[in-house]
Amino acid sequence: MPKYILGIESSCDDTSAAILEDTRILSNVIANQQVHAAFGGVVPELASRAHQQNIIPVIQDALLKSGISKNELSAVAFTRGPGLLGSLLVGTSFAKSFAWALNIPLIEVDHMQAHILAHFITKGKADDRVPSFPFLCLTVSGGHTQIVRVDDYFSMTIIGKTIDDAAGEAFDKAAKIMGLPYPGGPLIDKLGKEGDSGKFAFSKPNIPGLDYSFSGLKTSFLYFLRDKLKTDSDFIEKNKADLSASIQKAIIETLMDKLMKAVKQTDIFQVAIAGGVSANSALRGAILQREKEGYFEAFIPEFQYTTDNAAMIAIAGYYKYLTGSFADYSVVPYSRGISINL
Ligand code: KG4
Ligand code: ZN
Numbered sequence: 001m002p003k004y005i006l007g008i009e010s011s012c013d014d015t016s017a018a019i020l021e022d023t024r025i026l027s028n029v030i031a032n033q034q035v036h037a038a039f040g041g042v043v044p045e046l047a048s049r050a051h052q053q054n055i056i057p058v059i060q061d062a063l064l065k066s067g068i069s070k071n072e073l074s075a076v077a078f079t080r081g082p083g084l085l086g087s088l089l090v091g092t093s094f095a096k097s098f099a100w101a102l103n104i105p106l107i108e109v110d111h112m113q114a115h116i117l118a119h120f121i122t123k124g125k126a127d128d129r130v131p132s133f134p135f136l137c138l139t140v141s142g143g144h145t146q147i148v149r150v151d152d153y154f155s156m157t158i159i160g161k162t163i164d165d166a167a168g169e170a171f172d173k174a175a176k177i178m179g180l181p182y183p184g185g186p187l188i189d190k191l192g193k194e195g196d197s198g199k200f201a202f203s204k205p206n207i208p209g210l211d212y213s214f215s216g217l218k219t220s221f222l223y224f225l226r227d228k229l230k231t232d233s234d235f236i237e238k239n240k241a242d243l244s245a246s247i248q249k250a251i252i253e254t255l256m257d258k259l260m261k262a263v264k265q266t267d268i269f270q271v272a273i274a275g276g277v278s279a280n281s282a283l284r285g286a287i288l289q290r291e292k293e294g295y296f297e298a299f300i301p302e303f304q305y306t307t308d309n310a311a312m313i314a315i316a317g318y319y320k321y322l323t324g325s326f327a328d329y330s331v332v333p334y335s336r337g338i339s340i341n342l
Pocket of ligand 2: 111115141142275276307308
């Protein structure tokens with residue numbers, strides 16, 4: 001008998017619901033919140049309200065698109081954390097009520113583990129390709145930058161992480177400095193395609209081991225532009241594409257340097273990328289290039305599974321369902337990671 005898992009994601013500014021039949025995707029609906037663009041970042045209070053508004057229509061749509069009825073669901077999986085508390089409370093409360101009303105298990109999921117487990121979502125086709133254990137995953141989002149050693153579905157160790165800003169934050173802050181709206185990552189990616197990545201050089205961090213740092217890069221970008229603007233107030237406008245390509249190159253090279261070091265140190269030759277920044281075309285290109293050069297086998301997520309989505313929550317929920325790892329109704333969200341982010 002196949003299992004039908006409903007996944008619910010509400011940790012930041014995307015309200016999402018998805019349904020899987022075992023590992024196979026049936027639906028993945030995402031409602032983005034546009035209200036934040038004008039504020040240059042996510043406003044927590046507005047995010048909670050938008051989740052409250054979106055959650056039932058998004059669940060209804062996911063059920064409709066999946067072609068199954070709510071009475072066929074085997075379990076409800078939800079993001080417990082990390083994320084914004086007010087946002088998480090909306091998904092958690094809905095998941096509890098829905099599971100209770102349907103009398104089916106409730107499953108809590110760690111958002112960062114889910115980003116990684118998105119690699120196990122299938123289409124039910126012969127060419128479905130998933131990583132085998134152990135593999136390394138570079139998890140890069142707006143809040144996290146981690147190199148994770150994945151030994152099993154829920155046995156993960158962070159072997160490198162950022163000591164300050166996340167990679168997504170570096171993209172977003174650089175974009176903000178250039179006067180671009182939030183989130184700036186996708187815009188830098190788009191503008192960078194037209195630009196020369198060798199035009200401007202920014203100092204790269206020199207951090208020991210497998211850890212990252214992005215705050216120095218942001219500062220050097222800010223000071224560089226401040227100086228240029230003194231003599232040419234149109235400097236940013238004239239050089240938007242080259243600036244985007246150059247700052248993107250600095251971020252991606254930094255990410256790749258430590259990742260290659262991790263491959264060498266662990267002798268693990270399967271490498272995945274996950275999280276919002278894994279949508280970045282230059283990062284995807286760099287990973288595929290290393291694969292072509294024979295360094296490792298690469299796993300690049302489909303675009304719909306890079307930024308926040310509920311399909312990744314549902315797949316994590318599925319593997320917990322198989323081991324009977326269910327949550328208690330007294331479960332509450334957490335804002336910081338507790339399972340792999342200790
Ligand atoms: O995983 P995600 O949706 O949310 C978090 O859990 O943080 O990641 C969002 C981050 C944002 O910083 C956004 O700018 C970045 O991912 N991002 C990108 C791209 N698409 C999303 N950064 C660079 N290039 C992209 N194409
Ligand atoms: Zn995320």
